[in-house]
Amino acid sequence: MDGPTPKDSLISLTTSKRKRDRSHEQLMRKQLLLLGVVFLSLVWLLFQKDTSMPSLHIPPGRIIDEEFQGQTAFLINTTGCKIPYMDPFDELIQKFITDIDPPKCNKFNIGRLVKADYDSVFIDFDVLNNISVDQNQVKCYYTEFWRIEQPLLKDGHYAANVDAEVRFSSKDIEIKNRTTIVNEEFIKVFCEIKNETIYKDYFAFPQSRKGRHREHNTVSISLIGFDSVSRLNLLRQMPRTVAFLKEKVISVEMLGYNKVGDNTFPNMIPVLVGRTVEEIKETCWRQENIFDNCSFIWNKYKESNFSTAYYEDATWMGLFNYQKYGFRKQPTDFYGQIFSLTAENDLGCDKRLNAHLCIGNRMVLSVLLESASRYIIGSRDMLTWSMFWTSSLTHDYLNLPRLADLPFVDFMENLFNNDIFNSTIFIFMSDHGIRWGGIRSTYQGYMEERLPFLFISFPEWFRNTYQLAIRNLKANRRRLTTHFDLHETLLDLVDLNNLQDEVIIERTNFLYHNARRGISLFLPIPENRTCEDAGITENWCTCYTSKSVSVSNPMVKQAALALVNFMNSLLDNHRECSQLNLHEIVSARIEQLMSTEESNDSINTKSTDYIVTVNTEPGNGVFEATVRHRIFSEDYTVIGDVSRLNTYGDQSKCISHYMLKLYCFCI
Structure with missing residues (x-):
């Protein structure tokens, strides 16, 4: 970088008064210019803080949350809510980030024989050439299918398949001349050799609907x-x-x-x-x-x-x-x-x-x-x-x-x-x-x-x-x-x-x-x-913070029992479901609102919220909920919904209610 160094400045001070004054003026101008650049840069940075995204250059294997790099700050930091920043690659999380096997999309071992463009289907002859048969024997077709709209019922009680009835056309259209234009919305494609199906696929071609033409400055x-x-x-x-x-x-x-x-x-x-x-x-x-x-x-x-x-x-x-x-x-x-x-x-x-x-x-x-x-x-x-x-x-x-x-x-x-x-x-x-x-x-x-x-x-x-x-x-x-x-x-x-x-x-x-x-x-x-x-x-709510508490704490045990009793109360009218029993308290935390100066919310000093995770039998269900302990009444109440943290598979197949399936273990 050009400009006076400290040594140059010191030498200049030993010269004549005129040279010293001229050098001093030049130095002051450069310092003022530098301060001006710094000031404008700070103004620009402050303006950018909430109005633009930082430029990120991200390697293919890992993304850095660069905006928060090196911070232990808050993601959200307002008077009404504080959400802590969390590292996506935190040491405690790393063990859960594992390699995964890619899907095995090989229903047919001959490759994708038929492909589609925006308005047509065509045979991929590179794939066809790899089939060890006479190509003239391979015939490909498509068949239209569509959704059936059910008739209107006065009582409003429709069958479970009201949104799932389909009908196929009786007409199969051969795919010829390499490319075939498709005018139908949904089609099934199949290819045969001597009436034996060797390939199938499905394609959707959304048809143009009546809509407003997009004009300038519309979106x-x-x-x-x-x-x-x-x-x-x-x-x-x-x-x-x-x-x-x-x-x-x-x-x-x-x-x-x-x-x-x-x-x-x-x-x-x-x-x-x-x-x-x-x-x-x-x-x-x-x-x-x-x-x-x-x-x-x-x-x-x-x-x-x-x-x-x-x-x-x-x-x-x-x-x-x-x-x-x-x-x-x-x-x-x-x-x-x-x-x-x-x-x-x-x-x-x-x-x-x-x-x-x-x-x-x-x-x-x-x-x-x-x-x-x-x-x-x-x-x-x-x-x-x-x-x-x-x-x-x-x-x-x-x-x-x-x-x-x-x-x-x-x-x-x-x-x-x-x-x-x-x-x-x-x-x-x-x-x-x-x-x-x-x-x-x-x-x-x-x-x-x-x-x-x-x-x-x-x-x-x-x-x-x-x-x-x-x-x-x-x-x-x-x-x-x-x-x-x-x-x-x-x-x-x-x-x-x-x-x-x-x-x-x-x-x-x-x-x-x-x-x-x-x-x-x-x-x-x-x-x-x-x-x-x-x-x-x-x-x-994520505007809260919490700290771990021992699962042997008597109040945690009461909160866990309250959670199990709450789930059983939901199942009371369903005899096909077993009553749940507390098998283990997996973890517990005490929850509190993060400290704010002007927040309208405040924790009621007469109550304490526990986040409890329990394991129940039969079925080995793992559930989590917030349970509020009202101290003076010794009352424990589940606040909000109960989350199920593991899958239930066919355990609840005897019941159809979309929420109760989370809790039901069929007898």
Whole structure:
């Protein structure tokens, strides 16, 4: 670096007065210039703290949470909530991060004989050439199939298969001339040699629906979800995905995104309806039958002439279908439920716990992503709202999501190369973290279950047009947020006039005088927001800290017995289920609100909350709950839901209620 050194300055002081004065003036100018640069740099850094993501350069095998590197600070540090920072590669967690066998997608040993483009299917002649038979003997066909809509019933009591009846066409269409255009939405492909089937596959071709033509400065919405992935497990398992989201499309990551219920259903109903499960039971889902009477977010977009799509894999345990009836009438323009169910029932393979990992020779995730690409890219000229949800790789095991990393990056690169990120807002999210397995025996695993990931990417023109809304959203990344807030955000995007600066200012003023459970992420989330304000019950709140307590503590024993008695009370009217007995207290913690100066919440000094984990017999069930001990009355009460930390398999097959299956051990 050029400029005077200390030695040069010392020599200059021994020269003539004129030279000394000139040198002094030069030094002062350079020092002032340097101070100015430092000052401007500090101002820039302070401005960037809450308004932009740091640039991350991430190696393929591991992602560093660089924003917090070297800190023992808080992820969220407000007067209403403090969530501690946790290292995704903490020493106590490392033992749970293991290698995983890739799926065995080899239902047919001849390779993928038939493949598909955006509107056609074709025979892969490279694969065909490897079959040691006369190629002229190989004939490939496709058959259309579709969902059957059940007739409307006055009493509203529908059969369990109301959302699952399928019909196949009696006509098989031969795949000829290398490429065959497909005009049908769902098809089954099969290849034969002398009437013997040697290959099968399934393809979805979302058909163009009537929708509003996308004009300048209008935007489509696509929600893409991974079941059971915490923010930290996303960093561990899918580093390339995180790098793409942060670096290539400049997504905003919500660091304090807290779940509001146990499993997928009570977490996604707030996103899609804006209500709790208990609230929809009082309104649109009174008989706990079909969901047709509920007002879902996609209905709002339909009313504004958006084309809509909903598709999830592992459909048998899907959001609306696991121990539930689903829909009588197809809820969205493109509805992939019957396609996913039919394909997995026929060709599902490599099922390690609850979900098939493969459909024939492809990963289930790959089938979903191909269908999503066809819909999103094929509908690029119209306004669309879409939701694609995958559970196949992520629901059951902590380490399986890493197998989704490369396929998902390829999927996003394809969208990027087709300029989709310039016309679509993408919401990448999960419902909650992993709910069972060894990691859940740790405090970090307990916290991770409650902190799923949420990234939102916006077109550059959108960020420049709605600057105040985006500034608020970036500030909210360090606030306590929930699925209820995401619903309000989706409502705002139905009509972009909601995001004009003057409207945002007016709504902000109203918000400060009218507290709400769900707040759009385009509005400033109050700095003093608590779990209670946000609609998060105590047992799911991560704004609390806790410390271990001995399992031999008499009060812990009472809390454990109260938990077992509570579960038995739920099963009282079900004689097919055994009464549960306390076998072992696995662990216990005392919970308290993290110290804040202005928080509206406070721990009642007359009560103590215990987080207890118990093992019960019969069935070896492992359960966790928050139990409140009211000291003066010696009363022990379960607060919120009870979590099951291990799987139950067929233990509860004698009962169909989706919640009681967690506790029931069939006699």
